[in-house]
Structure formats: C-alpha cells, structure tokens
Amino acid sequence: MKRLPIILALIVLLATMCFSEATVSKKTPMQLLERITETLKTRIKKFEHDMATTSSVFSEREESPNNIKDILKDFYEKNTSIYDISFIDSNGIMQYMVPASTSDFEGTDVSSHEHMMELAKRKQPLISDLFLTVEGFFAIDIVWPVFNKTGEMMGSLSLILQPEKFFEEIFHEVLPSKEYEIWIMQKDGTILFDSDQDEIGKNLFTDELYSEYERLLELGKTILREQTGEGGYEYKQTGGTKIIDKKAFWKTVFLHGKEWKVVLIKEP
Numbered sequence: 001m002k003r004l005p006i007i008l009a010l011i012v013l014l015a016t017m018c019f020s021e022a023t024v025s026k027k028t029p030m031q032l033l034e035r036i037t038e039t040l041k042t043r044i045k046k047f048e049h050d051m052a053t054t055s056s057v058f059s060e061r062e063e064s065p066n067n068i069k070d071i072l073k074d075f076y077e078k079n080t081s082i083y084d085i086s087f088i089d090s091n092g093i094m095q096y097m098v099p100a101s102t103s104d105f106e107g108t109d110v111s112s113h114e115h116m117m118e119l120a121k122r123k124q125p126l127i128s129d130l131f132l133t134v135e136g137f138f139a140i141d142i143v144w145p146v147f148n149k150t151g152e153m154m155g156s157l158s159l160i161l162q163p164e165k166f167f168e169e170i171f172h173e174v175l176p177s178k179e180y181e182i183w184i185m186q187k188d189g190t191i192l193f194d195s196d197q198d199e200i201g202k203n204l205f206t207d208e209l210y211s212e213y214e215r216l217l218e219l220g221k222t223i224l225r226e227q228t229g230e231g232g233y234e235y236k237q238t239g240g241t242k243i244i245d246k247k248a249f250w251k252t253v254f255l256h257g258k259e260w261k262v263v264l265i266k267e268p
Contacts, residue, residue, distance in 0.1 A: 029249040029264050035174050036182075037253050037262055043170065044255060047082070048125065050075055051144040051157050058098075058146040064154055065243075073096040075157075080130055081169055083139065083162045088157040092116055102230075108134050119143050122179070127256045130190050130201060133160065138201040140192070163200055167193040169170070181238060181265040183248075187224060191261060195238065219248060223261050227252040237267065244268060 027035075054075050057065055065071065065241070072085050076098045080084070086097040092111025097103050110116050116127035134265075142159040165226040171182050181195035189204040204210055204220045211217075216233040230249045237244045250263040 005264065029180070029247075029266065030228075030251070032175065032180070033249055033251040033262060033264050036170065036264070037251050039055040039170050039174055040167075040253060040260075040262070041255070043081075043166075044127075044140060047079060047142055048144070049160055050078060051125075051142070051159065053257050054157060055144055055146040058154055059149055062148050062150060064148075068096050069098065072096055079159075081166055083160040084166070085160075086158045087155060088116070088143075088158050091121070094158070095155075103133070105134055110134065113141075115141055115143060119145060125256060127258050129186055129188070129258070130163070132201075139163070163193040164197045179266065181267075182263060185220070185223065185261040185263065187259045187261075189220060189224070194259055195265075223248070223250050223263065226250075 012045045025228050033080045047214065054071060056070055068087050072087060075085050076082070079193045084097055084099060084102045086094045086102075086106075088110065089095050092109055092113075094106055094108045094110060097106050098202040111120070113128075113131065115126060115131070118124055123145050125142075130138050130140060133139045140163065142161070144159075146156060147155050148154050167182070167184060168188060175182075180194065183191065183195070184193040184206060186192055189201050189202065189206070196201055199209070202209060205217065213233065213235055216235055219231045219233045228251045230247065232245055232247055234243055235246055236242065244267060246268075248263050249266075250261055252260055253260040
C-alpha cells in the first residue's frame with residue numbers, strides 16, 4: 001500500500017510533462033518567440049540587477065574593497081548559469097576571477113578587447129559582441145563599470161556567458177519538445193547560437209559553409225532588416241546532409257544598443 005502514493009506521484013508527473021508538451025505545441029511560432037525573448041531579457045536583467053547591487057559596494061568607499069573575491073563568490077552563487085564573474089581594474093587587468101577553476105587567468109590584460117576599449121570610453125554598462133575569450137572559447141561579456149564614492153571609475157565587473165549553455169537552458173525551459181530549432185544572430189551576421197553548436201561563431205554572409213545557399217543568404221538579409229517576420233529557405237536537414245525546405249520565424253531583442261535576432265526554425 002505504501003507504493004500507491006509513489007505511483008500516483010509518478011502518474012501526476014508524467015501527466016504534467018505531457019500537458020506541458022501539448023501546451024507548447026498549441027502555441028504559434030510567434031507566441032513561442034515572445035516567450036523565448038521575454039525569458040531571455042528577464043535573465044539578462046537579473047544579471048544586471050545583481051551587478052548593479054554588487055557595484056554599490058565600491059561606491060561606498062574611496063579605495064577598492066579588500067574582500068573583492070568574496071563579493072564575486074556571493075554573486076556567482078546567485079547566478080550559477082554564468083561561466084565566470086571577474087573584477088577588471090582600471091588598467092584592464094583581470095585581478096580577481098570566480099569560480100576557482102578560472103583563477104589561472106587572473107592577471108591577464110584584456111584592455112585591447114574591443115568591448116573593454118568601448119567601456120573605457122563610454123563608462124557605461126554594455127554587452128559585447130561574440131568574442132574569443134583568453135580561455136579560448138566564444139563568449140558574450142556583460143560589463144558593468146564600478147565607481148568609488150567620489151565618482152572615480154575603479155574598474156568593472158565582467159560576467160561571461162557561454163552561448164551553448166546560457167541559451168540552451170532557456171530554450172530547454174521554454175521549448176521542452178524537439179519540434180523547433182533555434183538560431184541567434186548578431187547584426188553583422190555572426191552566429192551567437194545555433195542548435196548545431198559547431199556553427200556558433202561563424203558568419204552567415206562570409207563563411208564558406210553557407211555560400212551556396214542563396215535563399216538562406218537572402219533570408220538572412222531580410223532578418224537583419226526587419227524586426228520581426230517569417231520566411232523560408234533551404235539548408236541541410238538537422239543531423240544529416242539532405243537539403244530540405246525550412247521555415248523561419250524571427251523576433252529582435254534590443255540590449256544596450258545590441259540587436260540579437262532570435263530565429264525559430266521548423267523542419268517539415
């Protein structure tokens with residue numbers, strides 16, 4: 001008899017999962033895109049809220065706090081979906097990094113990175129384009145300047161996101177079924193994320209991989225030009241080499257002057 005509650009619990013869990021799948025399948029692609037983009041913006045805003053709160057510790061004093069490492073650890077424990085969080089001083093040197101697995105790169109000069117030069121000039125929060133980290137992988141950096149009590153910029157907080165982990169978590173949550181694929185593109189055509197992770201970091205318009213797919217290239221231009229829409233193109237079937245027709249639906253996300261084109265893909 002004791003097994004009955006366990007069996008009932010399993011039945012309820014399976015029913016809930018099936019209901020979730022059915023609910024998603026009933027939504028239109030544009031409704032799903034709305035959920036995806038809102039979830040994406042909410043996650044980014046959460047990071048920025050926590051970065052702003054953390055930066056306030058610096059604004060309460062003239063010198064940098066002595067416990068920066070502990071401050072970063074507290075931040076990381078609240079935001080475990082990130083790759084790392086670091087404090088970069090005003091000279092562009094990564095002084096402290098969390099988690100401990102990244103500490104070997106402490107002391108690295110990143111002042112020549114394009115987004116760090118932009119930060120030094122603008123002194124405002126920003127989100128980088130996709131770039132190659134000193135660790136050797138493609139990432140997105142959310143950078144938040146920190147100032148002391150007199151308004152002097154002491155450096156910045158740098159939050160690194162790995163696209164294949166960060167975006168995948170969101171899509172798995174919003175799209176529990178395998179009915180759709182996702183593709184996210186910067187305004188210059190660089191692939192921020194793709195369900196085929198080997199394509200992250202490639203450029204739709206300059207990489208040889210896409211050069212013979214004219215309809216895809218034309219659609220890419222339309223996606224960059226229009227904030228939202230839908231269209232068709234031909235490309236390799238997921239996990240195979242057969243060329244098939246695919247349907248694309250897209251929506252634009254605006255973040256600190258950046259435009260991310262979030263594209264939902266459906267195969268026949």
